Amino acid sequence: LHDSDxxxxxEYETINVTYLLSNGYSSSVSAPGNDDGGHLTQSIDFKGLKQxxxxxxNVYDxxxxxxxxxxxxxxxxxxLKGLGLLQNGQKVSIYSSDSSSPVSGKVGEGVTSGGENTLTKRFINKITID
Structure with missing residues (x-):
């Protein structure tokens, strides 16, 4: 998320990640934006990201x-694909509270809608993966 700006x-940002387990159930983990995840040592049977x-x-910068x-x-x-968290064909949408439509596309194919939009960084509030 940081590398994509x-x-x-x-510490003023909270990130809640919902993911799918191999058994079909969903779970989530939450952390502040400055957390490097080093304390997350639990092994999970991860299938994919959901949201x-x-x-x-108070993000002034x-x-x-x-x-x-x-x-x-x-x-x-x-x-995310480079980290093995996405696969070709998955639909990814980035939502922003100041826009009525998300920027969406399929991994491996590119943006299919909303690519002409400008996103205000502080208003980006959700990313979905289908």
Whole structure:
């Protein structure tokens, strides 16, 4: 998320990740934006990501920063695919509370809608993976 410029990686951001287990059940983990995940040592039977919810409070740096929706989507999906968290064909959508439509596309194919949008960084609040 930080590498794609979606978050600043500070204590004023909360990231809640919902993921699917191999047995079909969902689970989630939550952490502040500045958490490196080093304390998460539990082994899980991970099948895939489902959703990432973002909460940002009192984030003054980059307050009005605008992001190119297509570039942000491409960067995010490339990073997550490189980590083995996404596969070709999965639909990924980035939602922002200041836009009526998300930027969406399929991994391996590219952005299919909303790529012409500009995202205000502080308003990005959800990413879904289908």
């Amino acid at each position: 979606i978050i600043l990686s500070n 990432i919810d973002l909460t940002k409070e 980059d307050f009005n920063k605008k992001l190119d929706a297509k570039n942000t989507w491409n960067s995010l999906t490339e990073k």
